[in-house]
Each structure stands twice: as C-alpha cells, then as structure tokens.
Amino acid sequence: MLQLKDKYQSVRSRSEQICTSLETEDYVVQPVVDVSPPKWHLGHTSWFFETFILIPFVKDYKPYNTSYPFVFNSYYESFGKKIIRTDRGNLSRPTVEDIYSYRHHVDTAMTQLLSDTPSAEIQTLTILGLNHEEQHQELLATDIKYILGHNPLFPPYEELVNQPINDNSEMGVIHVEEGMYNIGYKGNKFCFDNELNNHDVFLAAFTISKALVTNQQYIEFIEDNGYQRHELWHAEGLDWVKNNLISAPLYWHQINNNWHYYSSRGIRKIELNEPVTHISYYEAAAYAAWKGMRLPTEFEWEAASPRFQWGQRWEWTNSAYLPYPGYVREAGAIGEYNGKFMVNQMVLRGASIVTPPGHSRSTYRNFFHPHLQWQYTGIRLAQSGE
Amino acid sequence: MLQLKDKYQSVRSRSEQICTSLETEDYVVQPVVDVSPPKWHLGHTSWFFETFILIPFVKDYKPYNTSYPFVFNSYYESFGKKIIRTDRGNLSRPTVEDIYSYRHHVDTAMTQLLSDTPSAEIQTLTILGLNHEEQHQELLATDIKYILGHNPLFPPYEELVNQPINDNSEMGVIHVEEGMYNIGYKGNKFCFDNELNNHDVFLAAFTISKALVTNQQYIEFIEDNGYQRHELWHAEGLDWVKNNLISAPLYWHQINNNWHYYSSRGIRKIELNEPVTHISYYEAAAYAAWKGMRLPTEFEWEAASPRFQWGQRWEWTNSAYLPYPGYVREAGAIGEYNGKFMVNQMVLRGASIVTPPGHSRSTYRNFFHPHLQWQYTGIRLAQSGE
C-alpha cells in the first residue's frame, strides 16, 4: 500500500500548504455562514479519518481529544450533537497549534495503518477521506479569499493555483447533434456516489460556446442595466439582487469609475479578457437571457465536454442537483455524504483553478445554492437547435 | 364566439360559487404569506382581463378604479409598483362588495367583446385568462381551507369538489420498460408554455404504484418515528421539521390519542383509507425513503400515467421545475407567467379534488416550494428497475 500511503501524505500536506501564508488570526474567523474558519477545515478533515477509520478499525487507537467530535463534525447526524454551523467562527479553542497537533496525531496513526496492508474497506474509506479532504482544500482556498477579501485592509496572500490556465481564447460554438449520450462515471477508479449510475440520456440538438464569458462581456451586461432589467431574472433572483443590493460579481469594486477586484495580489484593475467569476446562478442565468441564450444542462455539458477546454472555472448549469437513475444512498453515516443535499441546489460542472490537481473529471457534479457567489464560478452559454 | 363567451361566463361564475358560504370577514385575512385573501383572488383575476385585454384592445374601455392595479397586480414587474405580497391581508378596502362590482364591470365589458368576433389574439388571451382564473380557483379552495382551518373555532364550510373521487383501491405496481417516451403537450388546444416543447425522454425501467399512500400507511410512518429518523430526510427537510416542530401533515390534530383532521365538515376523525394529503415534498420524500422506495420523476409519472388513476391529489415528483428543451419565454408581461419561477421548486403532477373540471391533463406541470403543505398534495411511490 505504498502508493496509498504516499497519496495520503501528499494530500494531507497540501492542505497545510494552502495555509502557508496565513496569520494565526486568519484561521479563526467566519465572516458569513457559508465560509468556515480555515482551522475548522483542518480539524474537520482530520476528524473524518479519525471517525470513519481510526476509531472503528484500529483497536488501540486513542482519540486525540474527546471534545473534538462535537467541534469538528460538520453535518453527520449519525454522530450526535455538533456545534451549530454559525458558531464555527466563535470558537477560539482549539488553537491553531492544537489543531496541527491533532493532524499530526491522526497522520501518525493513519500512516502506520497504511504501512501494513489495510483491508479493502479501509482502503476505500481512505480514498474517500482523501477525496473529501481535496474538496475541503478547494473550500479552504475559497474561504481564505473571502476572509481576506472582506477585510478592510485587503491583504494580499499566496494562493495555491493550478498551472497553466488555458487562455479561454477559442472562439465560436460547438454543434452537438440530437442523440443518446452516456452520462455518469464509468470506470474503476474513485468517484462520488452522485456520479452513479452511469446511464443514457437522450438529448436534442444544441450548440455550446467554446469559451467562457469574459469580464469585458460581463461589464457590457452591467452597463446595459442588466441588474435592473427584471425580465432577465428569475423572480427569486430579482429579490436577491434587490435585498442584497447586488450590482456586480463578488469582490468587484468601482474605484474612480473603473472596475477593480480583490485577488490574491490585493485590489487591482480587472483583467478584461479573463473569464468572469464569483457570480451566482441567478447572475449567470440573467446574463444568458440577456444574450438570448441559456445555460447548458449538466447532461449537455458532459456530452460536449470532450470538445472544449474546461477546468478554469466551475460552470453553472441549468440542472438542479438530483439523483441519477438507480442512485442508492449508502447505509450509515457515509450515506449522509451526498444524497441529503439533493434539493434546492444547482449543479456546477468542470473545475476551478483552486481544485486540487487530479481531483477533477468530466462526470464530477459540484452543487451550490443558486444565490452563492463565493465560489470560482463562471458562465458557458448554450442554445437549443443545430 | 358564442362558445368562448359561454366558457367565460361559466368560469367566472365558478369563482364566485366557490365563495358562496364565506362570511365577509373570511374574504379579508391572510394568515400566512402563501395564502391570499379570497377577495384578492377575485380582484386579481379580474385585473388580469382588464390589464391584458380590455385596456389594450377596447378603445373606450374605462378602468373601474385607477388604484386597483396597485392592489391587484400579483407579480408582473412589467406593470410597475404593486403592494408587497405580505400586505394583501392588511387591506380592508376595496371591500368585498366593491370587488364584486369590479368583477361585474369587467364581465360586462368582456361579454360584449366576446359577443362580436374578437381577433385571434384576444381569443388567445381570453383563453389564457380563463386558465389563469381556474388556477386561482384552486388556490381559492386551498386558501379558504387554510383560513378556516387555522381559526380556533374551526368552522365548517361548503367545499366545491369534483365528483366522483376514484377509490384509490387498486393494488400493486405498474412495470414500465426502458425506452423513449414522449413528454409534454402535443395537441392544438390550450396548454401552458411550461408544457412545451413536446420532446422525447429516454427512461430506464421502473415500477410505479397504482394507488396513492393512505392515511393509515402514513400513520405507520409517524409511529415508526419517521419524523425523528434523520437518515430519511433531506438536510433542509430536517431543518424544516425541527424549526417548525412538524410531526404530522397540515390540519392534523391528535385528540385523545386519535388522529383527527380539519376538513370542510370541521374537525373529525381521520379516514384511514383516504390518500394522505397536505404534506410537503420533504415529507413525501422521507416517507418514500422509509419504504425503501422513491418518488417518480415527472417524466416517469407522465409516461406511466395512462396506466393508473389520477386526479385525486397533486402528486409530488422528484423533478425540479426546469424548462423543457426549446422552451421559449414569451415577450412582454405574458412572459412573466412561468419561466421566472423555474428555480428552487419541485414539480407536482396530476390534479386534486379542487382542481376545476376540465383544467387537468397528464402534461400539466404544477410546482411549489418543497416545504409547502397547504396544497392537496399526495404520494405515489416508484422504484428503479423492472
């Protein structure tokens, strides 16, 4: 199991690498409910290995601290009481140092376990735990940006991004013919349960853009009063715009009549040719309506994906997050992973510059509530017909 | 156009017939935001004809009262300011008598217009207006039940229901084979824009129950601690249960250890063999999970619908309310009818005992937010595989 142990160490150390440039204080705060404190992510991912592997499978394993499950359980009802989500940013203890010790404690036990030949079940759970940690790595990156980008000092930081980014410069559209397309994961490596069953979907003909919508193009929408034109919006989207006084993507600031945004380099002028990002589903859908087009469904996206470049931004689709035919939720706590979130969320496809390398695939289904902007989200346009 | 005029008169008088047994006070109140005061429904449906037909097409038409558009516009942003939805129950004026005069004023003008040979456009809009009024007739029935069923005096009332109700006694399941199924409206009569385009969907094999779940069966779920077993629920469903202390369908009361419910005959013992109703999507999905089954998708429902009896209860499906391939929103205010609601809602299929006769068809797509219980909603179970 040398390979799995190496993989374990590499994934685990990447989480800490993401936090390299943080000050201790940056690990602690939770400016909005959707953002978790970085130290919470570091603790929660360790709790996952402790809870699902070490405690049930390692006879003499000694839990690091019996209060930690209460602090680091995220949403697993099967494991009893947990702090409410909005309280994560109210906890100064365990300290950052404590949590790194906790990680070390868990890593020592896991490394030892993986040094022998662990059972297939342990291997499966370990792989799940690593994929889980990679998902949190992406959230870590997103949350750190939110924490620092909403600080009035707008501090720069080191961001761990994938290289190289494609240049989003391919023009034109892809024509996809009517027909039956195979959807979902079909292989023998890891996938999440929401990518199953692999099944066929019949699609009508459509076209889909090769490039993502750029900042320049999005500014045209803003300047054409896109946020004020009710006919472009879902009713709930319009309420969201009005109640939250939304007039641009997250992190955008108008300074001296020029659009700027916050990035890891601090506040700077917007790059006009970059794909627009940090927009909600409502904004993506309104932009598409303004162009007389629409967002692709997740099935269209997957069917066409071999023919365009992706991986730079999570792409909002017009599909709600629902189970595939034959989807079966696993028994026990592991079964809480995906199925219970399959309502009121929209699917995103692709990956972003902060998705861990190797974590993405064309069948991957990400999902968020339609009003959220804090992810690295983008827009690809589609249209029905040939 | 004798036929259309007759249809107009028949639909319009049915709305008033629904209100026959109301006291003046019952027309006024709005106990929760989703329920509108009956007098508002009566005014709003008249405003629809006045706004979309009489004012634009009848040269010398004199609007009944220039303040009414502000009061009776529901959600049409194209027509400017409107009272906020939660304020509908705060308005004592216009009085019920005023609103009946308003209806009479509109009916006189409409009847005259339809007595001649109106243009195709007017005919189309009139048919839309009548279907719109029929939708409000169903809401009227639902809202009246809510208003009286939440009054501490629990008054009985006359309910206008369809006869005869099928007996829900067919046992067993229907097997539907894998294959391509045609979905959506295909005909030359009226349908809503959300039923288009007619298109093909490829479905995997499934089975679907002939009968709806009964009160008796639902009580078994309650008694098996269904509301407490987190593993059966969507995460947001569980929050809804906890925050609202939900432990039974709407209108149910436990009196001396026996379940009773409020109906048009007042509080009475539950009929055990009747289909359970007034449950949210969350409850429907949790019940299905408890049975080891699931809700059908709207496509499965439509494909199988010729083979079971339906029409007694709106049936929750596991499909989110989204546009069909090729869906095009109409231009102008009429385009606000459906498309802007296509997010965060679940589709219901079928019809209920208070759906106006002739208003239902197997392609009809009703939709509500997943937490709502006040509609006449029921559960039909499905399962993947043959």
Add this chain to the structure above:
Amino acid sequence: MLQLKDKYQSVRSRSEQICTSLETEDYVVQPVVDVSPPKWHLGHTSWFFETFILIPFVKDYKPYNTSYPFVFNSYYESFGKKIIRTDRGNLSRPTVEDIYSYRHHVDTAMTQLLSDTPSAEIQTLTILGLNHEEQHQELLATDIKYILGHNPLFPPYEELVNQPINDNSEMGVIHVEEGMYNIGYKGNKFCFDNELNNHDVFLAAFTISKALVTNQQYIEFIEDNGYQRHELWHAEGLDWVKNNLISAPLYWHQINNNWHYYSSRGIRKIELNEPVTHISYYEAAAYAAWKGMRLPTEFEWEAASPRFQWGQRWEWTNSAYLPYPGYVREAGAIGEYNGKFMVNQMVLRGASIVTPPGHSRSTYRNFFHPHLQWQYTGIRLAQSGE
C-alpha cells in the same frame, strides 16, 4: 346603582359609536403588530366584564362561547393560553355580527347585575372595566386611523373627537420655581394603580412652553436636516430612523413639494398651525435637542400643568415608566394591569382629541415604547433653570 348602570351603558355604546362608519372589512385587519383589529377591541372589552365580573360573581351566568377567552384575552397570563398578538388579524371568525351579539349578551347580564345593588367589589371592578374600555376606545380611534391611513385608497371616515380643541395659540413659557411638588392621584374617585402613591418630589427650577410645537415648526426641523444630524438623536433613535427610512411624522406625504397628511377627511394639505402629531419619542427628543431644549419630566409636567392648556395631544415626557414610591401591584389577574409593563417604555402625559371625555386627569400616566408613532403624540418643550 342607577348612576353606574347609566355610565355603563353610555361607555359601552360609545365604543360602538366609534365604529359607525366602518365597513365590515375594516373591523378585521391588523396591518402592524401594535394595531389590533377593531372587532378584537370590541370583543376584548366584553371579555373583560365577562371574565372579571360575570363569571366569578353571577351564579347562573352562561358564557357566550367557550372559545372566546382564547381569542379575546390580551395579555393576562393568569387566564391561560391566548392567541399570539400577531395573530389577531388572521382571524375571520368570530364575525363582526357575532361580536356584536357577544357584546349584547354581556351587556344584558351586566345591566341586570347593576340594576340591583351590586357589592362594592363588583362596583369597583365595573368602574375598572369601564376605564379599561375607555382606554380601548382611544386605541380603537388610533387603530382605525392606522388601518385606513395605510390603505392605498386613503378612505375618509367619521372620527369621534372631543370638542372644542384649544387653539394652541398662547405664546411664551411658564417659570416654575425650585421646590417640593405633590405628584400622583389624591382623591377618592377612580385612578389607575400606576398613579399611586401620591408622593412629594423635589424639583429644580425650570421653564416649560405654554404651546405645543406646531407642524410649521416641525417642518423647519425637517428642512434643517434634522433627521440627518446624528448629534441630535439617541443612538437607538438614529438606528430607528435609518432602518425604517423615517423622514417625517407618520401619515405625512410629500406631494408636489408640499407636505400633506392623511386625516379622517382623507389626504389633505397640512395645517401649519396645528400641533405636530404622530411622532415617536425619538423624534420629540431630537426636535427638543435641535432647539437647545429638552422634554419635561413627567413630574415637571404635572407640577406645571395647572398653568397651561393641555388635552389636545399626548405629550412625550423624558421620564421612563417606573413605579411610584410605595407602588403595590394588586394580587391576581388584576395585578397584571400596569406593573408588568414598567420597563423600556416612556411616559406620556395629557390626553388627546380621541381620549374619551371624562377619562383624562393631570395625574394620568400613559406609556409607549419610544419608537411608536401611531398615537396622537405631541411635543412640549422645557428647559432647566429659571
């Protein structure tokens, strides 16, 4: 007891007289939590006599309806469950007609009881009940104005006001010397328990205006940016202004650059020389600060009251509503009348044009939360020193 019976009949009929020009629908609604539906006032005042007198003292009295206590109890915890206050406007039943029957039922029993020689205790409770009803008459007048004045049709109505109103034209100030002043009720007629004990208060010298602040004067404050100048406001007052976008007294509307207000005659131009009314404590205090003056304390007001005209508007004082020395709350439910409200409210002194005749006296302590505008409230200025 002829006199008490006559008084009973006269007070009770006055409540109904206030409602003469209402439509049935006007009796039902509750546009904000502080406003109760007129039919609720009519029922609640009857419930008071039924609960405190008829049921305990009249052996064969048959309560009108055993569900009514749940509906018409206001805040008496001693009598068990009651509908929550915000639900008053959600109840269409009992109907207005039912409530008038209820009043008649109670009146018949009370009249018969008072025709004989009732005990001193019954007499005392009857007098309390009548004073209670007079308080609700004032609320009725205030609430009716709110209900109609917030209706987009702004209907006029008949208002039962006291005549004649003094002309508020006396200029200048009254000088009150330092000294001991007697405060609180001292007599043998009815007073509320919060007017006791009669006691001495030592006051420093002060001056107090003879006239109330007029609309004209208040407009000067508005035009001098009074609502924007933070230094004039209590911190909580400024929050209230900002959160509620307050920029003028309640019922004021700026139409074509002229201030108008809603009154019983509908929307009309403001009378500049009338005392300003429908302002919160925060506004009264900010206005006084703008003039370099202050509001009088309730003790200053009472001490100076023989020397100025009052009765036209409730006057905000700078005194919090607290018990007088030696105040003793009565035992039982009657003890819930005043004492439990003695926190977070400010005292108003005087009376208004809708206070029932004979209900006012210079020791009367009215009280409201500092943000409320819906009462007929006014401003009298004071200043420390001779």
Add this chain to the structure above:
Amino acid sequence: MLQLKDKYQSVRSRSEQICTSLETEDYVVQPVVDVSPPKWHLGHTSWFFETFILIPFVKDYKPYNTSYPFVFNSYYESFGKKIIRTDRGNLSRPTVEDIYSYRHHVDTAMTQLLSDTPSAEIQTLTILGLNHEEQHQELLATDIKYILGHNPLFPPYEELVNQPINDNSEMGVIHVEEGMYNIGYKGNKFCFDNELNNHDVFLAAFTISKALVTNQQYIEFIEDNGYQRHELWHAEGLDWVKNNLISAPLYWHQINNNWHYYSSRGIRKIELNEPVTHISYYEAAAYAAWKGMRLPTEFEWEAASPRFQWGQRWEWTNSAYLPYPGYVREAGAIGEYNGKFMVNQMVLRGASIVTPPGHSRSTYRNFFHPHLQWQYTGIRLAQSGE
C-alpha cells in the same frame, strides 16, 4: 505632569496585563454582538488617544495606519464610517501583533506629549481617555470570560481581580429616613458627565439590605419555580425567558443534579455563599418580587451607600438611565459619550471584582439593557417604608 504620565503608563499596561493568559485566537472572536474581540478593545482604546489627542494636538504626529479609524471607531458618528458592530469578530487583520505595535506607537507619542507640560485641555482629554480605557478593561474581563466560558472546552484562564473581596456576610437591613439627599458627583476630580449635575432628591423612607443575594438564595428561587411564575416577571422579561429558554444565571450548568458554573478556574461547583452574579435586570426584578420586595432606585442606593459594603458586584437598580437635572451634553464628538444612550437602559450602581482599582465611586452610573447577563451583576433588595 509626571503624575499623569505615570498614570497613563500604569493604566495602559494594565489593559495588556488582563490579556496575559490569552492565546492569539482568543483575541479574535465575537460570539455575540455585545461581546467585542479583545484585540478590538486594545485597538479601540488606542484609537481614542490618537483621535482625540494626538491628531488634533500633536503637529507632526503620523497616524499609525489610515485604515484603522474605520476598524476601531466604536460609535462616534462624528468621525464618519465605521465597521458595523457585528463585524468586529469577522476581522482577522490587523493581527494581534499589529495592534500591540499600534499601542506602542500611540504610547510613545503620548508619553512624549505628557513628558512636557501639556495644556489643560490635553490633560482633561487624557484623563477622559484613561477612564475610558478603564471602562474597556472591565469589558475586556467580561468579554474574555464570555469567549472562554462559551467554548466547549471550557478553558481556565488567569483573571485580574481586585483583592480582597468583602465577605458579604453582614446580615439585616439599613433604615433610611424620609428626607432630602444629595445625589451626583460633587468634587474636583474626574467624573463622567452623566454624574452631573449634583442635585437634591427627596426620598420617602425605605430599608435596604446590607448583603447581596447569594447563590444559595437564588437557587431557592429557581427551585420554587421562579422562572415559570409569570406574576413575578415584567411582560418583556417573560418573553425573554421563554424565547431564550432561560432557567438560570449565565454560565450555570446543571451536572448530575448539582449546579456548577464556569469561572476562571474552569467548570466547578457553585459556591453557595457567594453573591449570585450574571443575571439580567429581569431576573433581579423577578427575584425581588418573589421575596415581596423590590430593587432600590439609584437615588436610594446612593443615599444609603455609605452604610453598606459594596464593590463586589454591579447592582441592578430600578432606575432607568436618564439625564440628571441640568445635564448638558458636551459639544462635538466627546458629547457622544453618554447622552445618546439615555433610553431603554437600566442603571447599575457599585462596581465589580473586575472594575479597575480606583475607577469606582458611589456616584458612578453604569447602564445596560435589561436583558443582558454577561456583566458581573448582582441583587440588593429594598423595601418602601420604615
């Protein structure tokens, strides 16, 4: 000015001393709106000296960071925009280290300024700044307890308390005769503007307890169902109890049927003879009602204060926080110190074990909203009559 410089250094270093045992993370969080992060207190008190003294009076003073005023302004509207109070715990930057540097920067400049002979105005402002810092020292102590006492790990910490605490063992009551009593500050040292003018108040005879109510006595109230007996409570107090499920003072936990509380030594058994603390005004008033007594007014408290021991707990009075006769708010930003809070708060008299030594006097008026428990608050009982 050696004395003032020494005083400056001693007060400033005491703030830092209070934080000695904190971890960096403890400085950051804000678990409820009333609690500020310790680092915010350390920054805000420095901002006070920078803003009111260094910038206006020291010609070549260079502000430490031009973004800090936005971060560290508490409620001074005169100085423009400020972060909203609930956001204090969302800011990871400036870091704790930054803030200590900021303190050092301010201290260097202030020390130099005080080394020469500063103007009387500067001296006055410095003294105000030091008293302001002492108030924040008390808040620091209170907030640190809240932060750690609401952490699921319940960590102990070093608490900077005054020694020795009196033993609260004197029994019996003090009789105070009817008469004129002098109230407010009368001297030539520092006092806050709310302690002025010194004036006479006429008081009726009363008795007041020598000792504070103990934990033992308070437990009797709990065990006699004090929290359930509505007749003991203000109406708003009862709402507060029910909405927040209050059943004991803050920090109390029932473990194995014994009352424990959180203190600087962690969770431990309650000391029965200690004065009860961390109770709201509502609880204090309900306890007094349960004993058939009442809380003293602030005037009674001050008049009797030479005759009992105090200083162990802030004592709720039955006086609302209002201006004294002749109170004049200062011009400019300094005038925002006290006057604008004089509504909806109750006065506390005395001092607590965490009040800085030398900061207390018998005329000192502390004030909080009636529902707050997080201060070291206690109960002294009074009664009218001789």
